[in-house]
Amino acid sequence: MPSPTSPAVRPPLRLGIAGLGTVGIGAVKIVQRHADLLAARSGRAVTITAVSARDRTRNRDADLSGYEWETDPVALAVREDVDVFVELMGGHEGPARDSVMAAIAAGKDVVTANKALLAHHGQEIAEAAEARGVSVRYEAAVAGGIPVIKALTEGLAANGLRRVMGVMNGTCNYILTRMESAGLPYETVFEEARQLGYLEADPNLDVGGIDAGHKLSILAAIAFGTRVSFDAVALEGIGQISIDDIRRAGDMGYRIKLLGVAQMTGRGLEQRMTPCLVPASSPLGQLEGGTNMVVLEGDSVGQIVLRGPGAGEGPTASAVMADVVDLARGLRLPTFGIPAAELATPIPAQAAAPASYYLRMVLLDKPGALAKVATVLGEAGISISRMRQYGHASSEAPVLIVTHKTTRDAILFAIAQLPATGVVAGEPVALRIEEV
Amino acid sequence: MPSPTSPAVRPPLRLGIAGLGTVGIGAVKIVQRHADLLAARSGRAVTITAVSARDRTRNRDADLSGYEWETDPVALAVREDVDVFVELMGGHEGPARDSVMAAIAAGKDVVTANKALLAHHGQEIAEAAEARGVSVRYEAAVAGGIPVIKALTEGLAANGLRRVMGVMNGTCNYILTRMESAGLPYETVFEEARQLGYLEADPNLDVGGIDAGHKLSILAAIAFGTRVSFDAVALEGIGQISIDDIRRAGDMGYRIKLLGVAQMTGRGLEQRMTPCLVPASSPLGQLEGGTNMVVLEGDSVGQIVLRGPGAGEGPTASAVMADVVDLARGLRLPTFGIPAAELATPIPAQAAAPASYYLRMVLLDKPGALAKVATVLGEAGISISRMRQYGHASSEAPVLIVTHKTTRDAILFAIAQLPATGVVAGEPVALRIEEV
Numbered sequence: 001m002p003s004p005t006s007p008a009v010r011p012p013l014r015l016g017i018a019g020l021g022t023v024g025i026g027a028v029k030i031v032q033r034h035a036d037l038l039a040a041r042s043g044r045a046v047t048i049t050a051v052s053a054r055d056r057t058r059n060r061d062a063d064l065s066g067y068e069w070e071t072d073p074v075a076l077a078v079r080e081d082v083d084v085f086v087e088l089m090g091g092h093e094g095p096a097r098d099s100v101m102a103a104i105a106a107g108k109d110v111v112t113a114n115k116a117l118l119a120h121h122g123q124e125i126a127e128a129a130e131a132r133g134v135s136v137r138y139e140a141a142v143a144g145g146i147p148v149i150k151a152l153t154e155g156l157a158a159n160g161l162r163r164v165m166g167v168m169n170g171t172c173n174y175i176l177t178r179m180e181s182a183g184l185p186y187e188t189v190f191e192e193a194r195q196l197g198y199l200e201a202d203p204n205l206d207v208g209g210i211d212a213g214h215k216l217s218i219l220a221a222i223a224f225g226t227r228v229s230f231d232a233v234a235l236e237g238i239g240q241i242s243i244d245d246i247r248r249a250g251d252m253g254y255r256i257k258l259l260g261v262a263q264m265t266g267r268g269l270e271q272r273m274t275p276c277l278v279p280a281s282s283p284l285g286q287l288e289g290g291t292n293m294v295v296l297e298g299d300s301v302g303q304i305v306l307r308g309p310g311a312g313e314g315p316t317a318s319a320v321m322a323d324v325v326d327l328a329r330g331l332r333l334p335t336f337g338i339p340a341a342e343l344a345t346p347i348p349a350q351a352a353a354p355a356s357y358y359l360r361m362v363l364l365d366k367p368g369a370l371a372k373v374a375t376v377l378g379e380a381g382i383s384i385s386r387m388r389q390y391g392h393a394s395s396e397a398p399v400l401i402v403t404h405k406t407t408r409d410a411i412l413f414a415i416a417q418l419p420a421t422g423v424v425a426g427e428p429v430a431l432r433i434e435e436v
Numbered sequence: 437m438p439s440p441t442s443p444a445v446r447p448p449l450r451l452g453i454a455g456l457g458t459v460g461i462g463a464v465k466i467v468q469r470h471a472d473l474l475a476a477r478s479g480r481a482v483t484i485t486a487v488s489a490r491d492r493t494r495n496r497d498a499d500l501s502g503y504e505w506e507t508d509p510v511a512l513a514v515r516e517d518v519d520v521f522v523e524l525m526g527g528h529e530g531p532a533r534d535s536v537m538a539a540i541a542a543g544k545d546v547v548t549a550n551k552a553l554l555a556h557h558g559q560e561i562a563e564a565a566e567a568r569g570v571s572v573r574y575e576a577a578v579a580g581g582i583p584v585i586k587a588l589t590e591g592l593a594a595n596g597l598r599r600v601m602g603v604m605n606g607t608c609n610y611i612l613t614r615m616e617s618a619g620l621p622y623e624t625v626f627e628e629a630r631q632l633g634y635l636e637a638d639p640n641l642d643v644g645g646i647d648a649g650h651k652l653s654i655l656a657a658i659a660f661g662t663r664v665s666f667d668a669v670a671l672e673g674i675g676q677i678s679i680d681d682i683r684r685a686g687d688m689g690y691r692i693k694l695l696g697v698a699q700m701t702g703r704g705l706e707q708r709m710t711p712c713l714v715p716a717s718s719p720l721g722q723l724e725g726g727t728n729m730v731v732l733e734g735d736s737v738g739q740i741v742l743r744g745p746g747a748g749e750g751p752t753a754s755a756v757m758a759d760v761v762d763l764a765r766g767l768r769l770p771t772f773g774i775p776a777a778e779l780a781t782p783i784p785a786q787a788a789a790p791a792s793y794y795l796r797m798v799l800l801d802k803p804g805a806l807a808k809v810a811t812v813l814g815e816a817g818i819s820i821s822r823m824r825q826y827g828h829a830s831s832e833a834p835v836l837i838v839t840h841k842t843t844r845d846a847i848l849f850a851i852a853q854l855p856a857t858g859v860v861a862g863e864p865v866a867l868r869i870e871e872v
Contacts, residue, residue, distance in 0.1 A: 145737035147591025155583025158757030301581035301754035305743040318737035321594030338476045
């Protein structure tokens with residue numbers, strides 16, 4: 001082995017950390033608390049040369065007095081005495097992008113937790129890094145503390161990947177499971193989440209599925225050897241999910257999750273981040289609160305499920321520092337598992353693979369109402385697997401339908417025809433049932 | 437990066453595969469089916485030079501005509517045209533050990549699925565490999581297709597590990613969950629499992645917890661930086677678990693699993709592979725059939741749960757070939773994550789950490805019977821958390837007790853005193869309740 005035996009014989013690995021929010025401070029704490037452990041496992045000491053953040057005066061929960069301070073992250077990124085630039089500022093333009101590109105140009109390895117940056121500029125970054133002979137690592141960018149990038153890129157490297165799925169936004173899963181357990185409407189729980197600090201400054205990043213979509217696009221690139229194509233992710237947030245849907249789905253044995261699915265089909269690469277029904281008894285269905293879960297399906301291994309904390313100081317810093325230890329150990333890989341130049345440009349699938357759907361609608365108390373709905377579905381080529389009608393005191397009755405496998409186009413077509421029947425009140429809700 | 441960009445510029449990685457059972461053939465199939473994928477991900481071609489098995493004439497489910505044949509695995513291990521020796525024969529003495537040591541001495545990297553070999557000779561192998569500058573990798577040895585060695589050694593490298601747990605013998609979990617779902621006694625399901633080919637030739641390796649204990653001892657070595665010490669694993673099999681216990685535990689909200697637990701405590705390294713009760717609603721409690729699950733707990737990351745197939749051709753070969761791809765990519769680590777010379781000799785904990793216990797006994801229908809039992813428990817310092825008495829037509833009544841946290845010694849002391857009360861029929865059953 002290239003002598004990784006004694007920390008004494010190899011020079012320390014020197015970090016420059018840009019961004020001293022929760023994750024940055026978490027990384028600093030690990031370097032300080034686990035100096036011996038990191039040295040033993042890395043075969044060399046891991047040290048911090050300098051740090052950078054917007055506000056130097058802010059009180060932070062760690063002693064930074066031993067590190068140099070850079071106001072400009074780009075200046076930090078190119079310091080001669082920094083081996084690895086650790087980017088924890090966030091944002092896919094501006095300082096994050098500039099400093100990462102500067103670090104690469106200066107021949108530094110990069111560790112980042114920045115999913116947006118990779119989702120938007122992954123190809124450019126990978127090409128630059130590989131041309132310059134440096135590594136860009138980002139375990140913390142997807143599913144926080146869960147070592148999913150490693151599991152997919154290395155652990156399943158001998159598999160043709162079939163499908164990658166995941167609940168990768170803890171805030172959305174918190175909101176959905178809290179709505180269910182407390183019987184509260186979306187708006188109330190959304191406000192709770194905001195007050196608890198669970199939401200991004202732009203909450204649509206969370207509840208609109210964008211953050212989770214960024215993560216899915218990164219996993220898809222690795223899994224299928226394609227260029228990151230976040231723009232091709234079909235995004236749908238959780239804002240339209242009602243407590244009624246959660247309860248009715250539960251009655252039918254399902255739970256609603258904001259589920260990301262990426263799969264390579266005969267029609268191209270399918271990437272979706274949408275609310276789906278999954279069986280309540282499945283690992284995904286059983287997932288509570290802010291926990292994340294990623295499901296990897298390979299042709300040899302079958303199904304691997306990874307579960308853990310998707311955010312927070314400790315878990316995210318754990319992932320950041322795992323990347324640092326890998327670099328200290330000398331493990332080096334192309335950014336997305338194969339050389340950037342070999343990543344194919346994916347053809348986005350124009351339609352999602354067929355699936356069963358959950359349909360909820362309210363029928364007016366008119367003779368033959370149900371028959372009329374069934375006729376519309378039949379004309380759209382949709383057959384009904386299960387149906388449940390709820391008795392109501394009023395003149396309107398909620399009806400639930402679980403269809404056999406059909407296409408999203410057929411569902412949309414049917415929904416468009418329903419108003420003309422004159423028996424449906426309000427807007428029907430259609431949610432995909434994912435086979436997990 | 438050290439130019440992993442083009443398969444053309446790096447020579448192929450040449451394998452010698454010893455052992456052509458299920459896993460060996462599975463590995464051959466992956467090399468044949470995924471030549472392009474392996475080359476793209478490894479940055480070089482992966483080829484097979486030669487294979488070895490006891491019986492050349494046996495009909496195998498793969499075309500081996502392109503490979504040289506070695507009758508002697510040691511001869512295969514030292515061939516000049518082999519870069520990586522893949523040991524898939526099994527057994528911790530004889531050909532497996534001899535050929536692995538020969539491969540190391542000849543400067544070959546080694547990939548093995550052999551948990552017994554590492555549990556018994558891990559230190560010797562690690563020292564030899566590191567002295568010779570070669571790698572020994574064994575992802576397939578623990579939990580089949582789940583990339584748990586990688587998750588622990590690399591993914592959680594920045595964590596102080598607190599506890600490692602797992603259901604790591606699929607056959608035992610199959611037997612326990614099948615007993616529950618079919619309402620069948622242990623002996624019947626054991627026989628079923630034998631006929632289905634789920635059991636090792638020596639079934640005690642499975643149901644006695646030995647195989648799972650091997651795996652636990654390997655995980656403990658990595659997690660706590662200690663020499664593998666399989667002899668210090670407290671082993672208890674599932675043979676004494678009755679369908680009654682499974683049902684009663686279920687009534688109290690628990691399921692029974694053959695659970696491995698390793699943790700470093702103030703009293704030393706604790707390693708147990710024993711039947712335990714776990715909450716039915718926990719990921720471990722929800723695990724069905726032959727699936728494996730490993731739970732890793734680190735001081736930064738919190739709890740990570742990995743779930744997947746623990747055996748079988750595809751999953752195990754997936755893990756073997758992941759190790760091969762790692763070697764092809766040039767990833768090299770000390771065998772147990774830190775240099776073998778730095779692995780500490782663990783002090784085995786003399787007693788398991790305190791826990792709640794499940795006690796089942798049958799009381800004779802005598803006045804004050806329950807009071808007498810409660811008195812014995814009280815005198816042993818055991819307090820009762822919950823109790824349930826089952827009405828019976830006969831003169832004997834099953835009683836279940838869940839204790840507050842206590843020690844195993846206290847439980848054993850109390851059980852020893854119970855016969856003298858004259859109110860207990862038969863042997864009481866005591867099972868640990870693990871907090872997961």
